[in-house]
Amino acid sequence: xxxxxxxxxxxxxxxxxxxxxxxxxxxxxxxxxxxxxxxxxxxxxxxxxxxxxxxxxxxxxxxxxxxxxxxxxxxxxxxxxxxxxxxxxxxxxxxxxxxxxxxxxxxxxxxxxxxxxxxxxxxxxxxxxxxxxxxxxxxxxxxxxxxxxxxxxxxxxxxxxxxxxxxxxxxxxxxxxxxxxxxxxxxxxxxxxxxxxxxxxxxxxxxxxxxxxxxxxxxxxxxxxxxxxxxxxxxxxxxxxxxxxxxxxxxxxxxxxxxxxxxxxxxxxxxxxxxxxxxxxxxxxxxxxxxxxxxxxxxxxxxxxxxxxxxxxxxxxxxxxxxxxxxxxxxxxxxxxxxxxxxxxxxxxxxxxxxxxxxxxxxxxxxxxxxxxxxxxxxxxxxxxxxxxxxxxxxxxxxxxxxxxxxxxxxxxxxxxxxxxxxxxxxxxxxxxxxxxxxxxxxxxxxxxxxxxxxxxxxxxxxxxxxxxxxxxxxxxxxxxxxxxxxxxxxxxxxxxxxxxxxxxxxxxxxxxxxxxxxxxxxxxxxxxxxxxxxxxxxxxxxxxxxxxxxxxxxxxxxxxxxxxxxxxxxxxxxxxxxxxxxxxxxxxxxxxxxxxxxxxxxxxxxxxxxxxxxxxxxxxxxxxxxxxxxxxxxxxxxxxxxxxxxxxxxxxxxxxxxxxxxxxxxxxxxxxxxxxxxxxxxxxxxxxxxxxxxxxxxxxxxxxxxxxxxxxxxxxxxxxxxxxxxxxxxxxxxxxxxxxxxxxxxxxxxxxxxxxxxxxx
Amino acid sequence: xxxxxxxxxxxxxxxxxxxxxxxxxxxxxxxxxxxxxxxxxxxxxxxxxxxxxxxxxxxxxxxxxxxxxxxxxxxxxxxxxxxxxxxxxxxxxxxxxxxxxxxxxxxxxx
Numbered sequence: 001x002x003x004x005x006x007x008x009x010x011x012x013x014x015x016x017x018x019x020x021x022x023x024x025x026x027x028x029x030x031x032x033x034x035x036x037x038x039x040x041x042x043x044x045x046x047x048x049x050x051x052x053x054x055x056x057x058x059x060x061x062x063x064x065x066x067x068x069x070x071x072x073x074x075x076x077x078x079x080x081x082x083x084x085x086x087x088x089x090x091x092x093x094x095x096x097x098x099x100x101x102x103x104x105x106x107x108x109x110x111x112x113x114x115x116x117x118x119x120x121x122x123x124x125x126x127x128x129x130x131x132x133x134x135x136x137x138x139x140x141x142x143x144x145x146x147x148x149x150x151x152x153x154x155x156x157x158x159x160x161x162x163x164x165x166x167x168x169x170x171x172x173x174x175x176x177x178x179x180x181x182x183x184x185x186x187x188x189x190x191x192x193x194x195x196x197x198x199x200x201x202x203x204x205x206x207x208x209x210x211x212x213x214x215x216x217x218x219x220x221x222x223x224x225x226x227x228x229x230x231x232x233x234x235x236x237x238x239x240x241x242x243x244x245x246x247x248x249x250x251x252x253x254x255x256x257x258x259x260x261x262x263x264x265x266x267x268x269x270x271x272x273x274x275x276x277x278x279x280x281x282x283x284x285x286x287x288x289x290x291x292x293x294x295x296x297x298x299x300x301x302x303x304x305x306x307x308x309x310x311x312x313x314x315x316x317x318x319x320x321x322x323x324x325x326x327x328x329x330x331x332x333x334x335x336x337x338x339x340x341x342x343x344x345x346x347x348x349x350x351x352x353x354x355x356x357x358x359x360x361x362x363x364x365x366x367x368x369x370x371x372x373x374x375x376x377x378x379x380x381x382x383x384x385x386x387x388x389x390x391x392x393x394x395x396x397x398x399x400x401x402x403x404x405x406x407x408x409x410x411x412x413x414x415x416x417x418x419x420x421x422x423x424x425x426x427x428x429x430x431x432x433x434x435x436x437x438x439x440x441x442x443x444x445x446x447x448x449x450x451x452x453x454x455x456x457x458x459x460x461x462x463x464x465x466x467x468x469x470x471x472x473x474x475x476x477x478x479x480x481x482x483x484x485x486x487x488x489x490x491x492x493x494x495x496x497x498x499x500x501x502x503x504x505x506x507x508x509x510x511x512x513x514x515x516x517x518x519x520x521x522x523x524x525x526x527x528x529x530x531x532x533x534x535x536x537x538x539x540x541x542x543x544x545x546x547x548x549x550x551x552x553x554x555x556x557x558x559x560x561x562x563x564x565x566x567x568x569x570x571x572x573x574x575x576x577x578x579x580x581x582x583x584x585x586x587x588x589x590x591x592x593x594x595x596x597x598x599x600x601x602x603x604x605x606x607x608x609x610x611x612x613x614x615x616x617x618x619x620x621x622x623x624x625x626x627x628x629x630x631x632x633x634x635x636x637x638x639x640x641x642x643x644x645x646x647x648x649x650x651x652x653x654x655x656x657x658x659x660x661x662x663x664x665x666x667x668x669x670x671x672x673x674x675x676x677x678x679x680x681x682x683x684x685x686x687x688x689x690x691x692x693x694x695x696x697x698x699x700x701x702x703x704x705x706x707x708x709x710x711x712x713x714x715x716x717x718x719x720x721x722x723x724x725x726x727x728x729x730x731x732x733x734x735x736x737x738x739x740x741x742x743x744x745x746x747x748x749x750x751x752x753x754x755x756x757x758x759x760x761x762x
Numbered sequence: 763x764x765x766x767x768x769x770x771x772x773x774x775x776x777x778x779x780x781x782x783x784x785x786x787x788x789x790x791x792x793x794x795x796x797x798x799x800x801x802x803x804x805x806x807x808x809x810x811x812x813x814x815x816x817x818x819x820x821x822x823x824x825x826x827x828x829x830x831x832x833x834x835x836x837x838x839x840x841x842x843x844x845x846x847x848x849x850x851x852x853x854x855x856x857x858x859x860x861x862x863x864x865x866x867x868x869x870x871x872x
Binding site: 022024025026027028029030031032033035053056057059061062065 | 787788789804805806807809810813814823825831832833835836837838
């Protein structure tokens with residue numbers, strides 16, 4: 001049998017760092033252990049153990065015992081290397097600056113990208129029960145998408161009654177909470193009046209998630225429906241330094257009501273998929289009782305926490321039973337109603353679930369801050385490319401100056417420098433510069449982190465442990481880069497033959513073979529990255545400057561905050577009358593919603609054919625305010641009573657209906673069996689009411705209050721001459737007309753530029 | 763008490779070196795600790811501790827004779843010096859003194 005031998009590299013490595021006078025004893029002990037291990041556990045594992053044991057010897061207690069005269073000379077030499085390096089950096093300040101700065105930019109980018117990737121991976125990790133908390137999702141057969149390869153709709157919006165039902169009926173479920181975020185309401189405490197975003201949850205919310213309650217008792221919160229839990233920031237906003245617990249605050253959400261503060265909760269960190277500032281019990285949602293009865297309404301995200309011993313397959317089966325129990329009748333109806341027959345083996349509705357930490361990267365399901373793991377990969381790739389370019393840059397620059405160092409190399413060799421010492425010297429020099437780059441790069445990270453956060457829509461903070469972690473990653477990167485980048489010049493320079501060099505017979509042609517392809521590669525990579533960024537920039541420009549088909553400039557969007565009733569229409573009318581004499585206000589229009597902030601889409605059958613169209617409530621001022629072009633017909637007119645039931649359609653709808661003379665058509669979107677439907681009075685040119693990536697979809701405008709809805713959003717166009725003064729004037733009028741309502745506004749172009757907001761049903 | 767102080771692991775290694783006498787070298791001490799105390803320790807930790815004890819003067823070392831095992835490498839044998847023995851003894855006595863101060867209660871089931 002062949003004699004088993006330990007891995008030579010581990011053996012050799014240890015010998016290098018081990019003080020020679022200790023070496024024999026240590027080596028003997030390791031070998032003895034190895035021989036023993038070979039007999040006990042076999043050669044493969046023995047080798048692994050040998051490596052482990054040997055590497056464990058790399059510790060200060062051993063390394064620091066390296067002493068003796070040899071080291072003294074070494075230390076002198078190292079000091080000399082530092083001195084020479086410093087002199088060289090000083091001598092060629094500009095070159096050193098370019099070299100170090102290039103590398104620091106590369107490092108800064110890599111560190112920022114590392115922060116981004118780390119942030120993406122850390123989402124929702126702060127919850128102690130994170131692996132038992134699941135978000136329930138619907139997967140339902142979408143009869144409108146029958147043709148598509150994946151005709152299912154997936155969403156986290158579920159029935160209001162699902163959460164309580166699951167908790168009550170399923171043995172696996174320990175806690176359940178619903179989570180509705182985004183509804184806005186007016187808060188009033190004393191003279192403080194603001195609009196706030198509300199989040200409706202259930203009592204179990206406080207037991208499931210690890211958001212710390214600073215005040216209040218998790219067991220007793222939300223026993224009553226008129227309780228409210230605030231984050232400290234909101235509490236200070238209204239109550240200042242007073243103790244908020246037990247205070248009562250008025251919330252106007254379709255009717256004024258008084259709420260008692262019973263808890264103060266830690267605000268969610270930026271790496272949380274759940275965002276909230278004010279928590280209210282679910283029972284306060286509008287139409288709560290109706291939604292609890294109605295299993296056909298999907299508007300409530302639901303989270304459950306399973307018992308630790310829960311069987312996932314049993315859970316899935318029980319979810320199916322819930323559908324069977326509450327939905328079977330309705331699903332049968334849906335199946336029958338479908339225009340195209342649905343195969344019998346297709347399930348109309350299923351529940352699926354996603355573990356809490358996986359929500360952030362589950363891009364199929366729309367959710368606050370949801371992201372795509374692809375971004376991390378792409379950015380990681382870019383980081384590698386940038387680092388590669390920085391490295392190449394570093395090497396080429398170092399090489400070009402190497403010629404001027406050749407005399408030094410020659411002299412050093414003549415006085416007895418070993419080749420290994422020269423390699424050591426030049427590697428060290430390269431490392432010194434690389435470490436300077438790291439320091440600059442870290443400074444750049446600190447400098448650019450706020451803009452980076454803004455750009456990526458993140459809230460990364462550089463805490464001390466994170467900074468240390470980042471620095472150690474950066475240091476590892478720097479060492480690798482410095483060594484790789486320094487290796488070629490150092491090997492190259494140390495190869496000079498002293499006699500040749502000193503005689504001046506040195507040829508610089510040596511380096512061309514190596515640097516040329518490097519420069520070409522670097523150039524190609526840079527060009528590639530520049531082209532990529534130009535393309536991305538163009539894409540952004542496209543979104544901000546493309547003609548949308550309507551005029552989005554100088555239009556203020558103001559929610560009326562008057563609920564969903566005639567009152568809101570009156571607000572718009574009142575405001576319009578009041579601003580008629582104002583030179584700074586061009587026009588005032590009312591609509592159901594601004595663009596990119598949610599929409600209504602109706603589905604219906606016309607002559608047995610499944611149709612769908614987007615719907616916006618409008619008034620006669622809508623089309624002029626937005627500068628939408630009417631290609632045929634006329635605008636709405638309040639003086640014509642019949643106009644409450646007419647529609648103005650877009651060209652896409654005309655094409656969808658295959659009309660040749662649209663002004664003589666009726667659009668029967670209400671499935672009216674008696675009449676012919678709404679008369680078409682006008683056609684508008686297609687405009688981008690959806691995001692730019694989407695095609696023009698059929699859309700119509702209507703003034704039908706009962707079927708389309710009230711004008712809950714006011715659009716005010718101010719004079720382009722002085723937007724600031726116009727805005728100030730609008731604010732004054734608002735304050736004068738509605739002193740008890742906060743003035744909330746956005747500009748239409750801001751709304752459009754926002755990434756499409758997740759659809760937030762109230 | 764002497765002004766030198768011994769850590770718990772140092773004391774353990776020093777005691778083992780005392781027990782093993784002429785056979786006290788790195789590997790043997792690791793094995794001995796495992797057999798007598800049931801504790802897994804790493805070879806490098808024992809080595810470092812032995813060198814530190816040597817610095818403090820509680821052990822001294824010399825190279826043993828070559829054998830056919832261990833690839834012909836000699837063992838570094840450690841012997842406890844008088845100072846080491848005195849240290850061990852004083853630590854033991856100090857502990858016994860302290861032990862005596864504990865009221866001798868009977869153990870009762872609670």
